[in-house]
Amino acid sequence: MKLYGFGGTRSQRALWGLKEVDADFEYISVNLLEGEHKRPEFLKINPAGKVPVLIDGDRVIPESAAIVLYLVDKYPEKALLPADLGERAQAYRWMLFAVTELEQPLWRITRHTMLYPPDKRLPADIALAREDFVAMAAILDKHLDKRTFIVGERLTVADCVTVYLIDWANEFHLIDGFPRLQAYLERLYARPEAPQRIAEARKAA
CATH class of the missing domain: 3.40.30.10 (Glutaredoxin)
Structure with a gap:
């Protein structure tokens, strides 16, 4: 491959x-x-x-x-997906929650802070996107109470897809008020299988 x-x-x-x-x-x-x-x-x-x-x-x-x-x-x-159908459905649910509710506001912030030409950047949309992300991040933060992983007792696709976004959000200081998300981020990136953090990967690129 x-x-x-x-x-x-x-x-x-x-x-x-x-x-x-x-x-x-x-x-x-x-x-x-x-x-x-x-x-x-x-x-x-x-x-x-x-x-x-x-x-x-x-x-x-x-x-x-x-x-x-x-x-x-x-x-x-x-x-990487649970065998139990109910847990598998939850893995799909949280994976799609990540790419729709968490990823999209992060993209909006990124576009309006560094990707779009300066004359097309909208500070107001950055503020709205930050609000949108924080509202949805609060849901995941609450869900992670007493949980090591998003679904079940081991890492699943939901984690593979989501934890990168939490690191991305951390770059914008969007998880400063979410201790469970901060702990989740550190815990998963401590895994031997984890890739580089975003900041490290950018430096190495």
Whole structure:
């Protein structure tokens, strides 16, 4: 397998899944700062021009959450999804909660602070996005009371997808008032399978 990615991006989420299943893969850096994601050879792999992308034989899988779910099916013995149907449903629930309720406000903040040209940045939307994130983060923080992982007694896809977002939010100081989220972040990144934190991965890119 080959993973096309760039340090500090959602590629870290795909890396987490690959490390958790102990997969044999090659990492290929696509330097976003130098525009390598816009080159014709990469656009043939992913017309959206985004990372990460996992290639496994003739299968081309973009989207970090989709990559993690693909690894669930490829390595069922690693049990990244619970066997119990009820717990599996909860893993899906929290994974989708992460990509819809937590990730979207973080993207809005990122776009309006560093991605958009200065004349297109909207400070008011940054403020609204911060409010949106904090409201949803409070729900997850409460859920994590007396829990090590989001679902069940071991790491699942819900954690692989979510913990990267908590680190992203930490970059904006959005979890300062959520001790359970802070503890969850430190606990999961202490795992030997964990990839680099966002700040470290950016420096190394």
